[in-house]
Amino acid sequence: MKIAVLGTGTVGRTIAAALAGLGHDVVIGTRDPQATLARTEPDVMGTAPFAQWHQSHGQVDVARFADAAAGADLVVNATNGVGSLAALTAAGAANLAGKVLVDIANPLDFRHGMPPVLNPVNTDSLGEEIQRTFPDIRVVKTLNTMNAALMVEPGRVAGGDHSVFVSGNDSDAKRDVAALLASLGHRDIIDLGDITTARGAEMILPIWLRLWGALGTADFNFKIAR
Amino acid sequence: MKIAVLGTGTVGRTIAAALAGLGHDVVIGTRDPQATLARTEPDVMGTAPFAQWHQSHGQVDVARFADAAAGADLVVNATNGVGSLAALTAAGAANLAGKVLVDIANPLDFRHGMPPVLNPVNTDSLGEEIQRTFPDIRVVKTLNTMNAALMVEPGRVAGGDHSVFVSGNDSDAKRDVAALLASLGHRDIIDLGDITTARGAEMILPIWLRLWGALGTADFNFKIAR
Numbered sequence: 001m002k003i004a005v006l007g008t009g010t011v012g013r014t015i016a017a018a019l020a021g022l023g024h025d026v027v028i029g030t031r032d033p034q035a036t037l038a039r040t041e042p043d044v045m046g047t048a049p050f051a052q053w054h055q056s057h058g059q060v061d062v063a064r065f066a067d068a069a070a071g072a073d074l075v076v077n078a079t080n081g082v083g084s085l086a087a088l089t090a091a092g093a094a095n096l097a098g099k100v101l102v103d104i105a106n107p108l109d110f111r112h113g114m115p116p117v118l119n120p121v122n123t124d125s126l127g128e129e130i131q132r133t134f135p136d137i138r139v140v141k142t143l144n145t146m147n148a149a150l151m152v153e154p155g156r157v158a159g160g161d162h163s164v165f166v167s168g169n170d171s172d173a174k175r176d177v178a179a180l181l182a183s184l185g186h187r188d189i190i191d192l193g194d195i196t197t198a199r200g201a202e203m204i205l206p207i208w209l210r211l212w213g214a215l216g217t218a219d220f221n222f223k224i225a226r
Numbered sequence: 227m228k229i230a231v232l233g234t235g236t237v238g239r240t241i242a243a244a245l246a247g248l249g250h251d252v253v254i255g256t257r258d259p260q261a262t263l264a265r266t267e268p269d270v271m272g273t274a275p276f277a278q279w280h281q282s283h284g285q286v287d288v289a290r291f292a293d294a295a296a297g298a299d300l301v302v303n304a305t306n307g308v309g310s311l312a313a314l315t316a317a318g319a320a321n322l323a324g325k326v327l328v329d330i331a332n333p334l335d336f337r338h339g340m341p342p343v344l345n346p347v348n349t350d351s352l353g354e355e356i357q358r359t360f361p362d363i364r365v366v367k368t369l370n371t372m373n374a375a376l377m378v379e380p381g382r383v384a385g386g387d388h389s390v391f392v393s394g395n396d397s398d399a400k401r402d403v404a405a406l407l408a409s410l411g412h413r414d415i416i417d418l419g420d421i422t423t424a425r426g427a428e429m430i431l432p433i434w435l436r437l438w439g440a441l442g443t444a445d446f447n448f449k450i451a452r
Contacts, residue, residue: 112349122347122432123338158451165433192436200433206348207391207426210418211450219452224437225384226446 004029004072005039006065006087008036009043011104011148012078015061018152019076022183027061029068030091035157037062048097059167069095074102074176081107081126082119085133097136102180103127103198104143104151106205112122115209116204127167138173139196142166142181145208154185154221162223163188167197190224230255230294232313233304234262234276235269237330237374241304242286244378248409253287255294257316263288269397295321300402301363307333307352308345311359318335323362326399326405329353329424330369330377332431341435345429353393353424364399366405368392371434373444380411380447388447389414393423416450 005016006029013028020026030036030050039049054062061068069075069091079087086103088096107126108116120129127141142164143151154160164186168174178189192200204222212218232255239254246252256262256276257344265275280288287294295301295317305313310331333352334342340385346355346412353367368376368390380386390412394400404415430448439443 067275093295117348122343162449162451175414189438190440192433192440197433197436197440200436203432206429207418207423209425210426211416214418214423215450215452217452221451223388223451224441224446225449226386226441226443 002071002073003027003076004068004074005076005078005092006068007077007078007080009080010045010047011151013050013053013057014022014148014152015076015078015104017057018184018212020057020059026059026147027063027071028066029065029087029091031087033062033064065091065148066095069099072098072099074180076102076104076132078104081105082109085129086132088130093134093136096134099137100170100176101130101134101137101139102132102143102177103139105139106144106202108205115206118205121203122199125196125198125202126127127202131169131195134202138168138170140166140168140170140173140177140193141195141201142177145201145204146221150219150221152184154187157219157221158223160185162203162221163190165190165192165197165201167192167201169194188224203216213226227251228297228299229253229302230300230304231304232256232291232294232317233306235306237377238302238304239276239279239283240362240374240378241330243283244409244410246283246285246308246451252285253289253297254296255291255313255317257291257313258440259288259290260403275439277278279439285436291317294323296323298325300326300406302328303356307331307335308335310352311355312355314360319362322360324403326362326396327356327363327365328403329356329365329367332335332370332428334431341432344431347429348425351422351424351428353421353428357395357421364394364396364420366392366394366396366399366403367421367427368403372431372447376445376447378410380413383445383447384449386413387397388449389416391416391418391423391427393421393427412444414450419448
């Protein structure tokens with residue numbers, strides 16, 4: 001499958017590499033590929049410059065948001081949550097129309113210090129905002145409740161015995177995404193319901209962030225024991 | 227231990243019965259004991275009238291909020307989240323001062339229809355509101371992330387292999403509450419940190435409510451796989 005991953009951070013790189021490793025034809029979308037590849041310094045989070053990562057992942061193409069989206073069968077939103085609507089606007093509604101968008105982003109707002117808060121929250125979610133803004137995209141919220149390494153290698157914790165959620169209005173889209181999740185090793189895929197259930201999936205982030213601090217590691221995940 | 231459970235709903239009754247069963251001296255606090263005992267009809271949720279429950283749980287006393295709190299070593303807030311501050315005000319700051327308050331309530335706001343939203347949320351929590359309003363109480367948020375039956379009998383799901391969180395500013399209070407949780411059968415008790423971490427514990431409710439719908443049962447719980 002031709003997959004565009006929007007976003008060049010840790011999540012975008014990790015997802016892109018894993019999907020390429022499964023044999024998909026993967027392109028990473030960014031605002032300005034030349035600028036992205038020209039950076040030579042780690043970012044504020046200490047993440048290595050993209051060009052360094054790309055040297056060892058040459059099978060993943062890099063393109064402008066719009067070009068990446070236009071050529072893809074399925075699109076992954078791995079951009080920063082506060083910049084997701086702008087990135088999707090740059091990708092272009094026409095290039096995205098009818099396609100499945102796997103929305104991994106969390107609308108974390110760091111403007112008021114740590115820990116970040118969610119914006120939107122409670123009566124709305126980023127997943128719903130994207131679906132409202134781009135009604136022709138088939139949005140499926142998923143994977144936002146765990147760290148990037150676990151998204152693509154669930155077996156690294158508890159033998160993979162934990163859960164992943166999907167939210168979306170389109171049953172076929174959720175079925176396609178569930179198949180993709182299963183191909184990455186996810187076994188307990190829980191369909192929460194329509195895209196309004198993305199509120200719950202995004203609102204799990206505050207406890208995730210505190211668990212990260214309490215446990216001293218991000219290598220954990222929610223399992224729904226039942 | 228002398229324990230006051232504030233709240234006569236399903237959570238209050240379930241906790242009171244379990245703690246009495248463990249040998250504690252338990253009193254249920256309510257605004258007006260005579261009115262509570264006089265009701266003969268099920269409530270809007272179909273819960274049986276309190277008097278009917280009390281007939282088979284005569285070892286649990288019933289008293290006004292203030293009298294229940296005054297005589298207790300430890301107090302459990304099992305009131306409706308929107309009424310918790312009023313109930314604690316009725317209990318009386320002086321009667322609660324210095325005591326551990328186990329805060330189980332969720333600030334669910336049903337005024338805008340289903341599913342309910344949280345109020346407060348994101349930048350505040352009910353746990354923090356209670357701690358701010360009653361600075362001499364030692365508030366520990368816990369147990370609000372699962373149904374009442376699981377609170378007192380974790381083994382009824384997955385052999386008890388799931389998690390419970392504690393949030394609070396007072397380490398001794400958290401240690402006492404952890405001991406109480408262990409006596410109820412909880413094995414994975416995770417200290418999230420100070421009372422501001424109650425935000426995360428309360429914000430897990432929206433996905434809990436959607437999981438209830440998706441799974442068709444409330445008999446599930448979050449396990450932190452790690």
